[in-house]
Amino acid sequence: MSTSIESGPERSEPGLAEVVGERRHLINLAYRLLGSLAEAEDAVQETYARWYAMSRARQEAIESPGAWLTTVATRVCLDLLGSARVRRERYVGAWIPEPLPDRTEWTGGASGGGGAESADPVDRVTLDESVSMAFLVVLESMTPAERVAFILHDVFRYPFAEVAEIVGRTPAACRQLASSARRRMRAAQDPAEPVVTEVPQVPEGPAVPAAGQAGQAGQAGHAGQAGLVRRFKEAWEAKDIAALVALLDPDATMTADGGGLVGTVLRPVDGSEHIAQYLIHIADRAPGLTLLERTVNGRPGLVAQHAGVTVTVAAFSLAGGRIARIWAIRNPEKLRPWTEDGQS
Known part of the structure; x- marks a missing residue:
């Protein structure tokens, strides 16, 4: 999780470094949840808009701004996933997740001649197994609730108790959702349909390396x-x-x-x-x-x-x-x- 400080409002705010430094984490989370860089950026912008819309007193009353931002961003993404399923049913042809370049090969951002503090979201997404196209395509087969529980627990390693607080369900329900998502992953690894050959087969527990890890x-x-x-x-x-x-x-x-x-x-x-x-x-x-x-x-x-x-x-x-x-x-x-x- 990044703690770097990016440009933000000039006024002094409680936990400014923590609040602004969460942007990289939120972009990483939102892209995996939505499969679209543009939608991920919109979700994160909406999350920050809700933070800055609060009074100073309400901001100061929040014990962990990072946890608050993650909760709000996830709920925004969950809402977007529901509407996205409807939009993609009307999509012309097949819908494939938005592809991401490596930052060293990207022509539109920091590595393409821009400044080192580029605000472009593509420069913040960590490229690992959990954003491989094969992995993202299988995520598209999941229900929004399954996808959220699976990404939060199996990719970002949130305990089910925290996942439950974020999505507003019981820990047992979140555990069932993640288990169902893993079954979808394993089904996609059937030799007759080799979609996610990059993803390790794990019978129980997290199905992929934690976000940002590469073995x-x-x-x-x-x-x-x-x-x-x-x-x-x-x-x-x-x-x-x-x-x-x-x-x-x-x-x-x-x-x-x-x-x-x-x-x-x-x-x-x-x-x-x-x-x-x-x-x-x-x-x-x-x-x-x-x-x-x-x-x-x-x-x-x-x-x-x-x-x-x-x-x-x-x-x-x-x-x-x-x-x-x-x-x-x-x-x-x-x-x-x-x-x-x-x-x-």
Whole structure:
């Protein structure tokens, strides 16, 4: 949890360093809960608006401003998750969580030439196993209550007694919600549907490393995925269908997200041969497409640029040494952190 001081109101306030220093933690929490950087920033802004709307006396009466901020941010996210499910039912095509670049590769923030104290939220999200695209996609299958209980307990290590206070349920109910969420995680790890191969299988207790932690196994997995993604990129550039098929799991799936704003397939493309043929079709229709190896949500991925503009960000999941899932995000509203000026 960060304790750094960022710019804030000039007036002296109780626990100002603690209040402002919670922003990084809140952004990390909200992104995992919502799967959208823009929505996470809105939730955190709303949380701070509620804090600053209180009188000085009410602020001073709060024993732990950090705990208060976490509680409010979580409840704001819980409300947003309920409305998001309705919006995503009307979404054109598949909805994929918003992809995040590594801060060292980000063109729109501090590492892209801005100041070291950039206020952009993407620079605050810790990229670990709990933000891998495979992990976030499984979170989308959970109910809002399951997702909140699971993230708070299994990812951020809040005891169930604290989770219960935050979400307004009993500790026993929160324990059941987290257990149900873990079952969803384990079901997604079935070999027939290898969605979250990066996430360790744990029968009981927390299912993932605590937020911000990365083990040696994860680093080794990154190296293996980087090599596979590089070979995939080279085969795509060479329009080598046989090489692409060899790199893909026979039952691989590619899902694209255009949001109805750009052209793309509305249904998943299934099977290694169909995916390879589709990729070659894309290359033929967009001559001059440039593929770049980039970190996507903490994992090796690809960025496609056309005429210098980022048009697609691709995340991958592996199974048995091959690519099992591809998520291609093309919705320009989700690609703002990947563009030169932060605009779509």
